[in-house]
Amino acid sequence: MITFKEGNLRIPKWNRRVFVVAGGTTAYRKYFPEYKLEELVMIAFKNMLEDNDLKMDPLEVKGLINYAAYGEFADHFQDQLLCQAKVHDYLGLDPLYNMGIKTGGATGGSTILQAAMAVASGYANVALAAGWERMDEVDTRTGNFYISTAACKDFETRLGRVYSSYYAPMANRFAWAFKVSETTRAKIAVKNHLYACSSPYAQQPGKYTVEDVLNSPISAYPLRFLECCAMSVGAAAALVCDEETAYKLTDHPCELFICGGTHTLRVADRRPMEIPLLPHETPEMYKDLSEKQSRYPGFESFLACRFAAWLAYRMAGIQNPLEDLDLVELHDAFTISDLQTYGDIGLRPYGQEQDYIESGDAYYGGKCPSNLSGGLIGTMHAVGATGVFQAVECLWQLQQKYDKFHGDPKIWKKWGKKKPKDWQSLQIPETGKQALWVSHAGVGSHVTVGILRKSS
Amino acid sequence: MVQTKFIGQVTKVRQSEPATVIEWPRSITHIHTYGMLSPFFQGLKEGKLRATFCPNKNCPENGLWIPPRAHCPDCHTEMKWKTLRNPVIGTIHTFTQVVYAGIGIELSTPYWQIDVEIPGLATIPKSYLLYGDPHIGMKVKAEFRTKNPTNTVLDYYWVPYEK
Numbered sequence: 001m002i003t004f005k006e007g008n009l010r011i012p013k014w015n016r017r018v019f020v021v022a023g024g025t026t027a028y029r030k031y032f033p034e035y036k037l038e039e040l041v042m043i044a045f046k047n048m049l050e051d052n053d054l055k056m057d058p059l060e061v062k063g064l065i066n067y068a069a070y071g072e073f074a075d076h077f078q079d080q081l082l083c084q085a086k087v088h089d090y091l092g093l094d095p096l097y098n099m100g101i102k103t104g105g106a107t108g109g110s111t112i113l114q115a116a117m118a119v120a121s122g123y124a125n126v127a128l129a130a131g132w133e134r135m136d137e138v139d140t141r142t143g144n145f146y147i148s149t150a151a152c153k154d155f156e157t158r159l160g161r162v163y164s165s166y167y168a169p170m171a172n173r174f175a176w177a178f179k180v181s182e183t184t185r186a187k188i189a190v191k192n193h194l195y196a197c198s199s200p201y202a203q204q205p206g207k208y209t210v211e212d213v214l215n216s217p218i219s220a221y222p223l224r225f226l227e228c229c230a231m232s233v234g235a236a237a238a239l240v241c242d243e244e245t246a247y248k249l250t251d252h253p254c255e256l257f258i259c260g261g262t263h264t265l266r267v268a269d270r271r272p273m274e275i276p277l278l279p280h281e282t283p284e285m286y287k288d289l290s291e292k293q294s295r296y297p298g299f300e301s302f303l304a305c306r307f308a309a310w311l312a313y314r315m316a317g318i319q320n321p322l323e324d325l326d327l328v329e330l331h332d333a334f335t336i337s338d339l340q341t342y343g344d345i346g347l348r349p350y351g352q353e354q355d356y357i358e359s360g361d362a363y364y365g366g367k368c369p370s371n372l373s374g375g376l377i378g379t380m381h382a383v384g385a386t387g388v389f390q391a392v393e394c395l396w397q398l399q400q401k402y403d404k405f406h407g408d409p410k411i412w413k414k415w416g417k418k419k420p421k422d423w424q425s426l427q428i429p430e431t432g433k434q435a436l437w438v439s440h441a442g443v444g445s446h447v448t449v450g451i452l453r454k455s456s
Numbered sequence: 457m458v459q460t461k462f463i464g465q466v467t468k469v470r471q472s473e474p475a476t477v478i479e480w481p482r483s484i485t486h487i488h489t490y491g492m493l494s495p496f497f498q499g500l501k502e503g504k505l506r507a508t509f510c511p512n513k514n515c516p517e518n519g520l521w522i523p524p525r526a527h528c529p530d531c532h533t534e535m536k537w538k539t540l541r542n543p544v545i546g547t548i549h550t551f552t553q554v555v556y557a558g559i560g561i562e563l564s565t566p567y568w569q570i571d572v573e574i575p576g577l578a579t580i581p582k583s584y585l586l587y588g589d590p591h592i593g594m595k596v597k598a599e600f601r602t603k604n605p606t607n608t609v610l611d612y613y614w615v616p617y618e619k
Contacts (some may be wrong), residue, residue, distance in 0.1 A: 003516070033474065033477045034475055035475075139559075141557075142558070143558075144557070144559070145558035145559045147558075148558050152523065155523040155581070155582065155609050156582055158562060158608055158609055158610055159563075159569050159583065159584060159610075160554055161558035161560060162558045165554045165557070168552035169551060169552045169569065169570075169571050169582075170550070172552060172592070173549065176592050217555075217556070218553070218555045218556070219555060220552045220553065220554050220555060220556070221552050221553040223552075266523060266579075267582070268522075268523060268579045268580050268581045269579050271519075299550055299571070299580075
């Protein structure tokens, strides 16, 4: 049983306000031989400096940076230790200090958190947060094995050697406990593949039906291939700064709040505990959860995500996520992880997660749309870049720049694609003020919940 | 004068356009210790399922641990070992059929990976079902690969249990 003492539950507080002003990205592909890794990061870095309508010359903006946080999931994939030193030098940022961040699938979120802590503490006025992954140096099955070493090597890796096999048992238990149809999971895959069709950066766009998803090959039952993200190559970058610099650079900065939580690497070791309640929740909401034979957090939910949201909502003053948030970008590495997260961040109470999809709230035009970027299933999961990319998508949405960065035919052409004739804008309304993204590792070993708030 | 020679293997070029891509094969052996958990893996070879427990009577956690831990995460006391009495009967908490597996998989696919509730345990360890079709709530019995052990966690598995 996990119990807390007072200090454990202190709500993080920046020493000064932190903002994100600009973002950049590459396209994402399963195989990307055209560019070396540091070249991809340079492309994302230049995209961030040059294309975000900043009020200073790009090299002058670069001249404000005095710290960099770099996210990379696995040295296995890059086959290069200290990759951040190569990248940092390639970006022309020596001898400024940089730190490499590694928290599995949450690496991107942790990288933004690290940059924010540098700014909030006063170490930096302007910090670069960049992330990358190159997963095409090995074949897919070797890549699957590499990723499965992010399960416990003594007690889990040999039992699967593919990460879907660690999520699939959660999917079966979740469906059994909360009576969820496979169709709900399939709808998530349909939605995110479809939204990826509007993104020039997307790796797996597609107009699929629920039947297409359910008829696609099984990876680990019940998860089908169309419900899973893919090996991915690419890079993303975000510029994090203090308030004074933020307004020097743009009239449209977004204030940043971000917190993290962790939980055991092995699902086996999740001992029961009381549910940490979000601001809009009451104990009565969960009195019948044990009747459904669900032991919290069990195999049905992610304590690390709930704890990160528990902190971040209090840090940012979020009272009710469904009412207060205008967009979420969630970590849909698998459809089931997306579904589970709806409860963790309080879009629905635990046990009623499926209603977020079935009600239409999760769709473009819905109450709080989810993964308009195409998410991990549709667009990318170049792991170290993912949490940074999600933040950048949230930033561009709040700055009303979705069309600028997704609808320009030149961007499609730059990445060897042609803008579809039926391209659809997924820009959220100008009234949208707050967006949230979840960066998630392992089977919930590390999770960050970040919130961007449009400046008033 | 001694001249340095190239003694490696000539690198194969996989493709030349749009960029030069080479292959770099290698074979690696890791030397891995089971440390203080060695009795667990030794026990499997002897047909015994061993768990650890915290001997501190003031510790809030009095359940058994599989996977075992050498130290209690709650009070940091060094754990003690307990051998579960055979037959060890468990209940399937959840399961999956692994159809597509990563490189090096040591079990023939497809196979059933199961998570098993064992009486007295604080944890729900992952393992595999040797045969049969699992469902949540199904009773299963632990068996051991005492002949030709793999010296890994694969040395115990479960079979359907019917009284």
